[in-house]
Amino acid sequence: MNGATVSRRAFGRFLRQIREQAGKTALAAGLEIEVSRQTLLRMEDGLATKIATSQLRDLLAYYDAPEEIRVQALSLWDEVREQAKSAQQQGNSKGFWRPYSDQYEAHFPHYLRLETSARRITVHQMILVPGLLQTADYRRGVIRIDEPDLSAVDLERRIELTARRQARIDEDRFQLDVILSEAVLCYRPAGPSAMSAQLSWLAEVGNRSNVSIRVVTFEVGAHRGLTAQSFTMLEFPKLQNGFVDPPVVYVEGAHGLGGVYHEREDVVRKYGRTIVALREVALTEQKTRDLVMRYAKEYAA
Incomplete structure (x- = not known):
């Protein structure tokens, strides 16, 4: 859009x-x-x-x-x-995710419609690397946590779907802002080599003009992110005739089984203030890359 x-x-x-x-x-x-x-x-x-x-x-x-x-x-x-x-x-009225309908929960297409329409996405993540930035091996590890017996074919179809979503970060007019807890760098849903590759990718993709990645370190202590937990704010382009598609905040449920969409103006503003507070305590982008690469080298050792 x-x-x-x-x-x-x-x-x-x-x-x-x-x-x-x-x-x-x-x-x-x-x-x-x-x-x-x-x-x-x-x-x-x-x-x-x-x-x-x-x-x-x-x-x-x-x-x-x-x-x-x-x-x-x-x-x-x-x-x-x-x-x-x-x-x-153009053959895309159903969304690129339609062929993978047997691989996700019923609620997920609604989120994907919002994701593909957003001009800016801000993610605060306490546990995992956000899906838009996950490498294939890291994603495989995440999927295997809940579904260790998933067939190899279905596993790879889910990886394909993730790759289709990630095409967004190649769009110049799309902005992705990511604020990670340092814990994300420590948790290991995949093996050491996969973790090293994942963190190296974070350091690399963070150099793009439309991608910002910043880490809130353990040394910060108490901060707004601890009570807000993980969430995603999606902002949309301005529309003609003075219409504005208001931002949406999505809070994912456990095991990816649905979640909560916040659209009330006062609630969205509260999350907006949380984002401002997180940016005040997060490392700069360059210091984040330095920290991420230190972790990547430790995993590779």
Whole structure:
């Protein structure tokens, strides 16, 4: 997604604002256009639904939306539909992850949709190297922790999916900011040689202009990251017509089995303050590379 398009999330948020300002419930609005409450909420959550343009017109009339709001909503809807049509023609409307659907939990495509749309991702990780920066052998080690009996074929398909995700860091307009606890450098989900290679890659990729990697050392003591734990903040491009797709904070659940998405402005701001506090105590990028390479050499010894 680029700045010239309107995401389904932003469009859905706009519709929700119109409904709430009209004082209508999702149940009543759904009944008005003969769809379920769940279908309407899915549209407001930015998920694809089978609602027709005529139904959207009826919905806006039910909300008694002013004419200028109706025109804007229908214009944005047309753009969302054109964007979806273009993606379908290019063969990527389902997402690159679709062929691997048997290799991930049902919740994961939602996260991947956000990840592929984000212009900036900030990751705070207490335990593991973030997926966007994991080497193949390190990733194999992580997967084997929970699924030691996974077949070699399925294991490699998951590695392929990770590689597809990692193509994002080759995009100049994409920014990845990573703040790691020093513990990430110490934990060993893979063998010494794999750990050495993983940390060497962190030092190398951290030289890219669109990738920032900084470590919070054990010497820092008490800091905001200890209570915030691991999380990911995703920020999106500005949209046309003054629309802004607000940031989302994702906190992963245990064993990768779902997680929590925070979109409330006050909650996102709190995580934003945590990121600022972490940057204040983290090593510089150069000192981080020096520390990471010291660990890499120790693993290689």
